[in-house]
Amino acid sequence: ITRWWRQINTVGCCYFQGSRSCRLLTSTVIMLKSKTFVKKTRSGGVLKIVREHYLRDDIWCGSEVCTECKQESTVLQRDTCIESNLCAYPHYLIPDTNVVLHQIDVLEDPVIRNVIILQTVLQEVRHRSAPVYKRIKDIIHEKEKHFYTFTNEHHRETFIEREPGESANDRNDRAIRVAATWYTQHLKTSESAADGLKVVLLTNDQGNKQKAAESGLLVFKCEEYIKSLIANPELVDRLALTNDEKNEITSSKVLFPEHLPLSRIQAGIKSGSFLQGTFRASRDNYLEATVFVPGEGEDSTEVLLQGLQNLNRAVHQDVVAVQLLPRDHWVAPSSVVLQDEGMAKDENPEEEEEEKAVSVKPTGKVVGIIKRNWRPFCGMLNVSQIKESTRHLFTPADRRIPRIRIETRQASTLAGQRIMVAIDGWPKDSRYPNGHFVRSLGGAGEKDTEEEVLLLEHDVPHQAFSQAVLSFLPKMPWAITPEDMKQRQDLRQLTVCSVDPPGCTDIDDALHCRELDNGNLEVGVHIADVSHFIRPGNALDKEAANRGTTVYLCGKRIDMVPELLSSNLCSLRSNVERLAFSCIWEMNHEAEILKTWFTKSIINSKASLTYAEAQMRIDDTTMNDDITKSLRGLNKLAKILKRRRIENGALTLSSLEVRFHIDSETHDPIDLQTKELMETNSMVEEFMLLANISVAQKIYDEFSECALLRKHPAPPPSNYDILIKAAKSKNVAIHTDSAKALADSLDMATVDSFPYFNTLLRILATRCMMQAVYFCSGMDSDFHHYGLASPIYTHFTSPIRRYSDIIVHRLLAVAIGADSTYPDLMDKHKQSALCNNLNYRHKMAQYAQRASVAFHTQLFFKTRGVLNEEGFVLFVRKNAIIVLIPKFGMEGTVFFDSKDKTAPNLVFDEEGPTLTVEQHTFHIFDKVKVTISLDASNIQHQKIRMALIDPVISGVSVPAEDLEPQSKKSKLDR
Amino acid sequence: MAGLELLSDQGYRLDGRKATELRKVQARMGVFAQADGSAYLEQGNTKALAVVYGPHEMRGSRSRTLHDRAVINCQYSMATFSTAERKRRPHGDRKSTEMSLHLKQTFEAAVMTQLYPRSQIDIYVKILQSDGGNYSVCVNAATLAVIDAGIPMRDYVCACTVGFVDETPLADLCYAEESGGVSSLALALLPRGGQIALLQMDARLHQDHLETLIDAAMTACKGVSKVLDEVVRQHLQEVSVLTRE
Numbered sequence A: 001i002t003r004w005w006r007q008i009n010t011v012g013c014c015y016f017q018g019s020r021s022c023r024l025l026t027s028t029v030i031m032l033k034s035k036t037f038v039k040k041t042r043s044g045g046v047l048k049i050v051r052e053h054y055l056r057d058d059i060w061c062g063s064e065v066c067t068e069c070k071q072e073s074t075v076l077q078r079d080t081c082i083e084s085n086l087c088a089y090p091h092y093l094i095p096d097t098n099v100v101l102h103q104i105d106v107l108e109d110p111v112i113r114n115v116i117i118l119q120t121v122l123q124e125v126r127h128r129s130a131p132v133y134k135r136i137k138d139i140i141h142e143k144e145k146h147f148y149t150f151t152n153e154h155h156r157e158t159f160i161e162r163e164p165g166e167s168a169n170d171r172n173d174r175a176i177r178v179a180a181t182w183y184t185q186h187l188k189t190s191e192s193a194a195d196g197l198k199v200v201l202l203t204n205d206q207g208n209k210q211k212a213a214e215s216g217l218l219v220f221k222c223e224e225y226i227k228s229l230i231a232n233p234e235l236v237d238r239l240a241l242t243n244d245e246k247n248e249i250t251s252s253k254v255l256f257p258e259h260l261p262l263s264r265i266q267a268g269i270k271s272g273s274f275l276q277g278t279f280r281a282s283r284d285n286y287l288e289a290t291v292f293v294p295g296e297g298e299d300s301t302e303v304l305l306q307g308l309q310n311l312n313r314a315v316h317q318d319v320v321a322v323q324l325l326p327r328d329h330w331v332a333p334s335s336v337v338l339q340d341e342g343m344a345k346d347e348n349p350e351e352e353e354e355e356k357a358v359s360v361k362p363t364g365k366v367v368g369i370i371k372r373n374w375r376p377f378c379g380m381l382n383v384s385q386i387k388e389s390t391r392h393l394f395t396p397a398d399r400r401i402p403r404i405r406i407e408t409r410q411a412s413t414l415a416g417q418r419i420m421v422a423i424d425g426w427p428k429d430s431r432y433p434n435g436h437f438v439r440s441l442g443g444a445g446e447k448d449t450e451e452e453v454l455l456l457e458h459d460v461p462h463q464a465f466s467q468a469v470l471s472f473l474p475k476m477p478w479a480i481t482p483e484d485m486k487q488r489q490d491l492r493q494l495t496v497c498s499v500d501p502p503g504c505t506d507i508d509d510a511l512h513c514r515e516l517d518n519g520n521l522e523v524g525v526h527i528a529d530v531s532h533f534i535r536p537g538n539a540l541d542k543e544a545a546n547r548g549t550t551v552y553l554c555g556k557r558i559d560m561v562p563e564l565l566s567s568n569l570c571s572l573r574s575n576v577e578r579l580a581f582s583c584i585w586e587m588n589h590e591a592e593i594l595k596t597w598f599t600k601s602i603i604n605s606k607a608s609l610t611y612a613e614a615q616m617r618i619d620d621t622t623m624n625d626d627i628t629k630s631l632r633g634l635n636k637l638a639k640i641l642k643r644r645r646i647e648n649g650a651l652t653l654s655s656l657e658v659r660f661h662i663d664s665e666t667h668d669p670i671d672l673q674t675k676e677l678m679e680t681n682s683m684v685e686e687f688m689l690l691a692n693i694s695v696a697q698k699i700y701d702e703f704s705e706c707a708l709l710r711k712h713p714a715p716p717p718s719n720y721d722i723l724i725k726a727a728k729s730k731n732v733a734i735h736t737d738s739a740k741a742l743a744d745s746l747d748m749a750t751v752d753s754f755p756y757f758n759t760l761l762r763i764l765a766t767r768c769m770m771q772a773v774y775f776c777s778g779m780d781s782d783f784h785h786y787g788l789a790s791p792i793y794t795h796f797t798s799p800i801r802r803y804s805d806i807i808v809h810r811l812l813a814v815a816i817g818a819d820s821t822y823p824d825l826m827d828k829h830k831q832s833a834l835c836n837n838l839n840y841r842h843k844m845a846q847y848a849q850r851a852s853v854a855f856h857t858q859l860f861f862k863t864r865g866v867l868n869e870e871g872f873v874l875f876v877r878k879n880a881i882i883v884l885i886p887k888f889g890m891e892g893t894v895f896f897d898s899k900d901k902t903a904p905n906l907v908f909d910e911e912g913p914t915l916t917v918e919q920h921t922f923h924i925f926d927k928v929k930v931t932i933s934l935d936a937s938n939i940q941h942q943k944i945r946m947a948l949i950d951p952v953i954s955g956v957s958v959p960a961e962d963l964e965p966q967s968k969k970s971k972l973d974r
Numbered sequence B: 001m002a003g004l005e006l007l008s009d010q011g012y013r014l015d016g017r018k019a020t021e022l023r024k025v026q027a028r029m030g031v032f033a034q035a036d037g038s039a040y041l042e043q044g045n046t047k048a049l050a051v052v053y054g055p056h057e058m059r060g061s062r063s064r065t066l067h068d069r070a071v072i073n074c075q076y077s078m079a080t081f082s083t084a085e086r087k088r089r090p091h092g093d094r095k096s097t098e099m100s101l102h103l104k105q106t107f108e109a110a111v112m113t114q115l116y117p118r119s120q121i122d123i124y125v126k127i128l129q130s131d132g133g134n135y136s137v138c139v140n141a142a143t144l145a146v147i148d149a150g151i152p153m154r155d156y157v158c159a160c161t162v163g164f165v166d167e168t169p170l171a172d173l174c175y176a177e178e179s180g181g182v183s184s185l186a187l188a189l190l191p192r193g194g195q196i197a198l199l200q201m202d203a204r205l206h207q208d209h210l211e212t213l214i215d216a217a218m219t220a221c222k223g224v225s226k227v228l229d230e231v232v233r234q235h236l237q238e239v240s241v242l243t244r245e
């Protein structure tokens, strides 16, 4: 939708010639203007929109020195305390729109305070960049920053009408100048003029600057001003480079084709000569990328791009327009790993690709950028070889992002630190994009720094909760009120207990089981009633919805909701009264459900047990208290439920989960072991599954259009190829026609001499699966959960750490009449959008978790030096084998070709798949012995390196490491 | 493009009003000589004309006659030029019929119909320009017209539309606000006694917020009633000056 100002004219009302006074409840508004503009409708028509525009007398200047305005509180300080050699007087800054858009990093700096943000500027920023808008709003909210928003468009003395022939931009620039002039005069006339307070306009627009100077304003370019802050030279680094500076930095040679203007791109897309899609850079080859062009259903295509010219300055995740090359120029994706080492020229990629004409893909080139998706990137500085140079290249941690050229005077300090850098632009005559330093995260390799990096890189919101969010927490001391009791059943007398991993502070589920008078069993699952505390639509709710999930890293937890809720009020700890949402079944002794009901309740847990403690009580025949009896009942039923579930075709797959023993003082990992599963683990899990299924059915019955459910699609058959081949190599047949067939054949798959075989197969099967996802029932027809073999499923049992469960709680509460509904809950499109965010957050949380495990594994090996371990071959690749070390639950790659050595003779057979290295052939599941060590040669990408010990292949394998001089080794490694 | 920001952090709405402020209300009574009563009312850019005939004998089917009170007959319509896109059907569509019914209900609650058994009162309202709050503006205009016709009422009926944004009730919504995804509520009030003549809401709203919203609507209606009262008094003054002369 395009919108533009057409005319703003004072309305002489047709009927009333008399007074223009307005009768509003507060009688401060005096004038009424009417704005008229035209707007294009979706169908292409043009609408004339007339809107009222009130001008007011009660908008204050916000300054502490002012005695004229009747303001209750002020934002701008009397003492502005900023040292500039351009402005020796105290002053307030007024940045124009482009300064806010491009120099937001500078504005965020604590040094910059006492800034007036005009409404005109704020509105323009809002239209042009959502992320910057959010950031400037955050700054305005921060009290210490003293940023004041002046509603100049509704102020009687600063509102201006657009003149005939004036462009919208010019009109807004003028509005900014008028507001600045108003401030200048306003501050001058106020009594405290003795303070000499002035306003300084910041603009990078030459024309605007000149006009401002002509009308007597103090005006500077942003760069000029920042450089004049003698006390804070480091701020200069955070300046974004603007267009007129780029020439200094780059050679004049044009390296890239021009980007087409948006109008031509749009025309091209409409006519079908260009395609629009998301640019995805290759992780392994900096000269290659794909553009994903979404289409209707199966119609999506992927366009391959090769070579710097064709990539044409697009950056990972940008939305671009591509043009397909003629068919005879199409190529296949290269299988070469190419890291940008800086000096490489743009090699002609076709040279080595000709042989594989079979697998060519549609190939194209980028003709224009539709939307940049730049964010600040984490990475490290490559300090320039030239000592005095202030220009340096920055290497992002994410390999898909190109290097960025930045200017800084603190290179020597920043070397060895993880820093953040933002891209400002990529001129066509520059090999690299230009950017500027944003902030330092700390020394590379340090635990806190690396944790911060992996949170940032996985887009995990991890800032402390804002004041606005915290304001919605219940006031302490908190107690259950009679009001709370109204809709609830009092279940405090029940013998409820919780079973969790050791050290768990966010307990969101508790259980009970008791025999009824009729001989049947009553089983209850009680879940923390988080939706009682988090009300729809408030800041706390919005924050939780955005976070989506609690993220668990090794030794650290990033909460979805503030700690007061997660570890206290919502945590179902023992011997305190807690609000719960209960799902209760009446079952017979064969675990058949006779009756299901849901209720909000109050419980008082009798014990918080660990899995081991619960197991011990069940096994200890001398114990016969209520808790133990309840546990035994649950355990008995759980076994039946599990057996039945597996009979129905649910999969039990393996993945080795690693847990670190963390030194409680230094928080360094001291040992790592794979998580061990006990009977009680699966006991709790079984009832959680049952509760989730029961709730899913209930909310779907009640709200067929807007139930939030979770599904797990069946994988396409080709996913199983590797599993079938691997099993076949040991003469075991795997059937994958259905989940049931797969589960059965996995159960049968054993090799006598190889007890670990079954676990390995299950690990492999896990890799064949699809991601389970949340969806809204009104937007999808396939609900099936493949892994659980359940026709319907949802998440109900962990509302403290998953936002999906909060929504499910709200739906269930409405379904049983315990709570009221709100519009967004019943809107399937909004819910679908929420599901997308939740799925994204869950995926990123999972990646962050893996990255954290990898990092801690590295820390562990850093102190251990080199270890010899046994492992199994999990995958065979063209030039490497991937080895699983069961002891540590970790995988590593043994490469057979390396840069410095001549590669051994490698033969790869895809059918097996096998890899023959010299005379030895590797199959999947072969037992091998390897050395494990940490390769810290690239500090940004440290990795675990494995080398082969056994089988011995001359020239390839290494001798077993002598473990004696371990301490010495580890010192060397540091 | 992001949607409109209906309420800025500084507390200003799209058109510069604060949350509780009404639009400019201007009105004139007795605009047509032929009718028994008439009024023209502007509330911001929404403009309405109301005309009242009666009370008079029942016309048309006698079967609708009530023996203890008067029948109120309302007809609502919109001028074809009242919206940005030309309206195809000025009246008789479902929305207009519904609106007519609502007006009828409102005025049945306010007009002292028992004084005129077996007779009929006709109220015609036309929206000349629409910019949100059509129902409320019609009620306000019709009130003035009924007064102009000299038909006794229990009190002024004042109506106002309120919406709910960011936990804040907004009084007297304009079209941009109504269409911006606000849950809005229209309320007609007999201000002196505080009785609600009609309450209407199509959107979903959390129960917790309903009370605040109704309170805000009642405050806004009382604001409207002050303006209407002034208009009536001024009109009386003008008329009495004329008659004296």
Ligand SMILES: [Zn+2]
Pocket (backbone or CB within 6 Å): A060, A061, A062, A063, A066, A067, A068, A069, A186
């Ligand atoms: Zn002032």
